[in-house]
Amino acid sequence: MKLIFILGLILIPQMGISQISEIGPSTIKLLDLTFQGEEEFNKNRAAAQQVLAKMRRLGVEFGELSQEDQQIYMKDPETMGSYWDILGGGCSWYCGGGPKDITASSYLKQQGGMDYTPLNIHDSDYKHVWAEGVDGDGIGEYILYTFSGASPRINEIIVVNGYVKSKTAWENNSRVKKLKVYVNDKPYVILHLQDSRSSQHFRVDPIGNGDREDTDALLAKPDWTLKFEILDVYKGLKYDDTVISEIYFDGLDVH
Template sequence: MKKYFTLFLFTVIVSFTYGQNSDKNFYPTETRKVDLSSKTDNEIKRQNELLQKSKLSPTEQKELDVLLQKYGEVVESMWDVIDGGCSWYCSGGNYKIKASSTLNSEKDTKYQAKNANDLSYQTAWVEGKPDEGIGEYLEYSFYNKSPRITQIIISNGYVKSDAAWKNNNRVKKLRLSINGKAFGILNLEDSKNDQIFDLGTFGHNKNGTDLILKFEIAEVYKGDKFNDTAITEIYFDGIDVH
């Protein structure tokens, strides 16, 4: 009887421990297409050129109307993650970002953590380990009084060109920790589209401490050429701004 009780107790402990350590999985609730084609680049540049003119011909006005209908007046550059109009970042955003490692390059700032925090599709953070970077991370710090976060949006891989995206690793699974506690796994598609996660509302900690979000690489999609894992951008949307 004692033997069976001991075995039962061991099974309960193992099951409980596994339940405590198992990661909850999250998937994008929405994806947003990112068009970084030369056509888009030329059209936005042309729109800006026409907007700067003091007087337009009827043909130019018609051309501008078509472009404004397509892109909107606040778009300044194809590479901007967020349009030039007011957004959550008008009053929100993190005050610090750090990375566990960074890929060495001839230009010291080329792959730094801040590249995943500059709201640009032209740059990316690339981890610096000799392997695919499992366990490497980005950490974002927000003042406790900052506007709260309701969405986490990820631009996965090195999206600035098809070649850069295919040649480098992309993230398949990111382990998210909040204020030092494991929250779950963000499962990312192998896509250049922005991937939006609705995970609840974060910020305004009752104990007054800053909000710390840590994104750790747990699994990757392999690149065709390099064993380096890249993240173009992790950015946020939320409330308490307007």
Template structure:
């Protein structure tokens, strides 16, 4: 009787505790499809990339079917298993974080189920808990450096998603308790669907005071922890699997909505209206000449803590603090030089301040005022151009996102691509 009462008390206490936490139900994202038809399409795409690399084909003469293949299967992705492509995303400037788990299922000799699989940006692998039974109480912990950009979105690939059979055979998570810095934050109720599941957080997670980067580095790491509360039973295995957990957020580089970009014909176009294939004006630092350059990739992001820069001709420009501008002496300048150097991997960035002189279309302008903006705004940037690494925003020469020099690797078709930040 005493044991029975104790168990009831434990259940009631757990229920009361869970009721105090808000429940978050994710938004359903893209449905997974790694079937035969998709595999064949990827083979065609890879062959097409190889033909382009060997100059058997030209980007200018692709058929409608070939263009549709690249629209469907982005050429910046190395394979169909990639979670993120080689193009720009939050991870371009987000830096590294670590993941640990309370247990891992032992390798079967061919495959492993380690914690690292949660952050390898591949849908082909999965973390599987190693506890006997369904893994109730097992946890995943993500640790972030104090300077790490803030998180606003969490994306789950729940279950072993490499195939529908593997997904059904293995158990999937039903409910997770989410903790921030080991303090209970919410109950996440995942659906039993073969799709990505996305959580948009009410407030960003991470350090919001980012004015003094050196002081920020002295703070402790912060963490996000997920504890398994309940599961959906697998058809064949008790083991509970999660293929991937990744993030999106703030504090990487971009320009505010409404920024006017100078096109190759000297007309102006709002940055949010730009499209891949548009021809813009670009400055060649080596020759000192303006040249036409074609946009190959664009990106947008929500940001907080922007700055508004006012120049001596009355023009204003709103951007992130680490966005680089071309100074009078052709050096790069920004409000946060250390972060610009780290994220873009360019050297000798100088401090942008009142009286700094920057390059514009005609000669140079002087910064007369810098104002901080606290509210969130959607921002935009040009990621890649057919030539040069510059464009003209509100008349000021600025740098594209791809100024950072990525680590390189060769994929199966011999093409050079960016490594993803993990």
């Protein structure tokens, strides 16, 4: 995975009746996912499991293994549930945060055993996607996240744009060019996405309830929502369907 740092944020006041910030990603992490990579991952995991079984059978510690067995074991990223895992098993904002519900204005119906439902956009899996389900490019279609009032605040939105499971799938399907973000149905910010097979990180002012001293009062707060509306797209080579693999978050108030 390769890092590209974008210097600064694009801050463009929207002309007209409202002033809404428009920002670009602060960080882009390029993705090079392949089915061959998945095969290699699974091969390394199986070999590491054999070494682990040997350790248990012989009652030895890692340091007592041969150098070869140590190298085999270290090739397995054990915090990752699978090759397609986004967050892994380490600690993150999700230790205390996360949405309670995700819905969409539309989604593509199941095809060839694959589904494209809204829940796919937040399952920590690069292989599963949400695809809007209307004719054309899906301009105006949206995803809606609902959070409890006590949810930890968000200060970073991460978008995995397009069908990133393979280069071909990414090129053939449309990707989002601009996403309009609403907080409780009020326009908040417009995200300008780069046309790259990547995860794109957008820093935002904290979203959510900041007064957290009184636990009872915090728990009594009403739910709040984040809506992501498609404003513009990069055209796919083959299909009109606009696809987002994942929208997930980082933030405050955890640990």
